[in-house]
Amino acid sequence: MFSKIASQLRKTNAYTLQDLMHTVRGSYTPAINTELLTEVYNVKQWIEPHIAGTFGGHSKPHNFRFRRVNGKVKMNYRKWSTLPWKPVRKNDAEDSDDEMNEADESDGLVCLKTIPSLDEIPEWVIPSLEKLDVDAVRKHVPNSYGHRLPDYAKASWRDFFDNIKKYEQVPEEASTWPLKEIVDYCNNRRKSPPEVNVTGQTEERVEKLAAIIEEDNTHVTIGKQGKRQPRHVETVVDFSSLAAGSFVAVYCPDYTEVPQIGKVVSRDEETFNIHWYSGKWDSVWSPCYVTQGRKKQPWVDQQVLASAILWDFNLTAGRKLKAKIKNILKAKYASLVVQ
Template sequence: MPRMTQCKVCMLLKDAISKEVNMESRQSLLIYRNEHLNRQQKEREAYYQRRTDAEKNPDEILSIIIDGMDQKKGDLPHFKGYADPKGIGQYKLKTHFTGALCHANKKMYTLVDLCQYCHDTNLTLTCLLHTLHKESKDGKLPAKLYVQLDNCVRENKNKFFIGFMAYLVKRKYLQEIMMSFLMVGHTHEDIDQRFSKYSQKLKENDAKTMPELAKVLENSTDPQPEITILQTVWNIRDWLLPHLEEIHNQSFPHVYRIYLASNGEVKVQYKNWSTDFNWQPEDGLLEIFKKENGLQSIPEGYPDIAPMTFDDAEIRKVRQSIAKSKDVLSFAQFEWWRTFLDSPKTETVTMSNQTTNWYLDELYSYRPAPPAVTTTSPEETDTIQRLLTREREGRQVTNSIRQQRGRRETRRLGNRPARSRPACRVPIAIGNMAIIRIDGDKVIGKVVSKLDGIISLEVYRNVGSGVYRPVIQANGDVTVRSGPMSCVLHSFRSLTSLNKLPRNMAQALERLQNTQD
């Protein structure tokens, strides 16, 4: 039984650490190993965050993970405990499971094939399309798709898969697609837990025919998975090929972003790691489609169906094995095998409930995200901000009760001390908000980096009624401006739930404007 791909870095480091006798060298190797493990953990956490975003916003984001199950566990005929009775034929009909797990509703879609198709990009894309078709509502999908894949160049991490994602965006079935991959050798995830449920159920039950196998799988988990016998794989690879540009080194990045730019062209950007700050290439010059008369060329119509091919030699061996296993099969089971082996293509089509229509013919443009709704009143927001500010600042510890009373009296009378006091004592930290003077302008934004005395902000602007939003460029990125730390005027934790400045910051900004005037 093939084993899951192991991480070469982990194997080499583990071997080197076990053999190293010099303590300093061993410590260096341990540092390298921790760095490697921390990097893979960050990628896993980024996947969990995308999954959580989809669970919280199912009308805006569809998150899917696609993978294949280990071979041989579902080969037919199957006997519980994976222990074949003595004297039966040892040759089995090979099966293969391709699963797609949707995170918002926990629904699992599984395509079962009999190895009559190549396990390549066409199969993976057919599984994805099958899932999108099932998850659509009135023929429409959420605006964003997050798809997690298993870092296999043959099946998904190639220009054909990326190209088809770009096609879906170009045709506006989706607004934006995020493809992400865990590190090789560290790809065991939630979908593999579902596959383990399949294995456990098969360990407890016989499945001597294909209908029996489908029934066992359907009863393996809750919510119940949807099992489909595969009869159609679309040859998307050859359909796209004449329209795709050559791209190289696409196997290195771990995140791809495909979106529609303001000029109507599909753009493809990538990050080597989810923790990288900037998308590459920053100029957006990575072309996925060839151009004709200055316009991106995409295929018309729909692809051909890939040919279904059963190996005659394999079928002959299975027939001989079933003949030897007649004593452990019921009459109905033996008749199923006789009928199937006489005409495997016809019987596969008969068993399947998969649609033979081109999936995209039944899909329309994505549905826009619903407007944001808040139930918190401005008064509640101001009260929360005031209490949090008081919680952060605390009270000064003094020796004199009179001194404290004097300060209270001063505040009551409105005659504040003359000493300068910042509007907020929140530290200038990444993720916090700040007001900074750059080239004479007062810039409000979120801190994204601090390095060598330079601070960078994602710029926010007042879009009306005191509501602040990020300033978006034509390529979809947020505008970033930088300046020296000495130019920071104020800092604060965050905007209110209504995306407005906290009251103390609004007052501070007004004072700054009055001073400038």
């Protein structure tokens, strides 16, 4: 989603906050709902007294799981979806290097020592403009960008600065708590689950998925017996030649356009950093950049090694895909992209 927003902003001028919201809405299908939040609940203040302890290392894992175990909410984590959940169970801890506190018991980490009441509505976060040098920004916008701004944008910025104090105002107290409404809604759905209306299209997709799951791709060979190769073969992929400076083609389901090509910036045992390139099957390929402040920086993402489908190839002198590489990639993407 964020790559789509970035792509739309590269070709669309967003002079005001309203322009930005409009651009974000139109950058994705189905359209993204954008709203300007003027009040934010102080959830930190509300939940802090109930937290079991200081969290550490939680920026590294990519997957988290929360479950209710014996009346307590416990958390498990793992770096990748193919790895087992941590912490390990006590039964398995003897064969593992991972250590667990006894307070964690055997099914995860306890996040909350007590449960906050949903009847206690959090207060509002009190907005403050102290860290924003309003006068400096008021001068900077017209002086640096005034000659580029259309009249409506100039008027919008004038109105913003003239009424900026209103952003420090919040209602006296919150009268509703959306979290309680969500919990009540979920409880009601459990009691009376809605009827599922399966359309013809949905039924067809389910049948295709079931066929894929039930498809038997096993094929045993002994010597020359059963020489035919299976359609899908589990192989161990050697990523040793995927090195910094080489071109790589990847498959990221989050990005709808293919091919997805870039240059390897760096790598480790599980991931690599890719500097994205933009182009089409038959067009010139150019490195992508993003604007940070007044400087352009290479657009670099981190990908898992398993997302790489072809690497260690070069473009032509005209910075296009070679015919052989193009044919290989088309075949690979055709086998990966779900129609």
